[in-house]
Amino acid sequence: MQLMANAVTHPVGTSAERVYDDLREAIIGGEYTPGERLRTEALAERFGTSRTPVREALVLLEGDGLVELEPRRGAVVRSFDAADLVDLYEVRAILEARAAQLAALRLTREDLDALDATCDRAESMAGSGKVAIETLIASNDEFHRVIVEASGSARLTAALRTVAGIPRPFKVAFWKNGAERTRSLSAHREIVAALRSRSAERAESAMRLHVLTARDFLIEVMGERH
Amino acid sequence: MQLMANAVTHPVGTSAERVYDDLREAIIGGEYTPGERLRTEALAERFGTSRTPVREALVLLEGDGLVELEPRRGAVVRSFDAADLVDLYEVRAILEARAAQLAALRLTREDLDALDATCDRAESMAGSGKVAIETLIASNDEFHRVIVEASGSARLTAALRTVAGIPRPFKVAFWKNGAERTRSLSAHREIVAALRSRSAERAESAMRLHVLTARDFLIEVMGERH
């Protein structure tokens, strides 16, 4: 689902890293519901390893804000309420806006073409009758990932990891909504245009707007549910 | 070796957390020099525990950017060059400015008085002949910590942990410098004034200026060393 991102988890890398990646996917993918308890033994069996690397992965996921790890009481999947999501998206808006600002001056022509290609694919997909939500989500992740990495700031990238994990149900709700989908894809084009003209300020503003727009949509959706 | 040595040593908190805190202190304090290898067995002996919680602490410290953890090659203390510090301070400037912005609307009168009291102590200390650098550093950390926590944003706090760890030698260089010390303490007063008048924008700008000023000083110091 993330295409070529980490297709090859095997060449080098510890068992704990594999568990971390897979478990992260599973949690974001909604395989474990918020509040659910994550028992190390069961996870160890699932991932074909022992409890030690599982524990290490849980510690990492706590750092990402995806699980809560209380001493002597184990790990539970973190639950998100509206306030959490707003908090998360506002920090993300700041950091990704900065990333876009930096990326505007550093993206290569090839990177820019790749971003446009990602937009093309997402739009033609959205334009056709059937919408593969999984692919849209993957496209979106890829789009943001490229820009963040192009910022060239390791600290920014690390900081963004603490606000990167959004449960898939929210993403699905987002991309299922036709209006938001159109708006979001159009925002991506705006961002690429700004990046292409090397306008750091414009890229920053466009990215901030994009993330804050998503925030507002999620507030709305959360509001309807209660 | 372990026996019942630590009967009441952990009323709350795991052994791994203690190792994390202490080792973090030790690294920031310069007890381990950049590039130095951190062997788990030696650390386990030092902290009176086994290798498992030590490894857990190392994983956490990698998340904080204080150690590098290469598979099968162990952990080494991360070294900072000028570019790293600039990167770190620029992300920190963004995040702490945002924290100040939020804190301006949330700090209680007691918090504000406590911030002023911290400034008082630091200034009277700096005014007197002998300057206890350790205490100045502690005051500064406390000042920033109070504001970040008052932001009320868990994600912001978490993100700041990824840029919080600055080796003490840099801090010492900073607070040893009379001009920077004066400037910094004055900046703290400015920030408190902005916070007290609930001016979010002013607090944000003041904090950004404060952190970026520190960045520039460190660039200068690093430049002189090479």
Added chain:
DNA sequence: ATTTCGCAAACTGCATGCAAAGGGTCGCTA
């Protein structure tokens, strides 16, 4: 029937055993 208490099973977190990979050293070759 509801609440409280206690017991037992389950689970967490730490300690330690063990196989495999790395780095260093020494000897060998040219």
Added chain:
DNA sequence: TAGCGACCCTTTGCATGCAGTTTGCGAAAT
């Protein structure tokens, strides 16, 4: 003598044993 390769010791990362704590269930008392 310099360069190269093989071997050994150290160290890591995973597996598992173990003790202490939490949790869930059931019985007793009100």
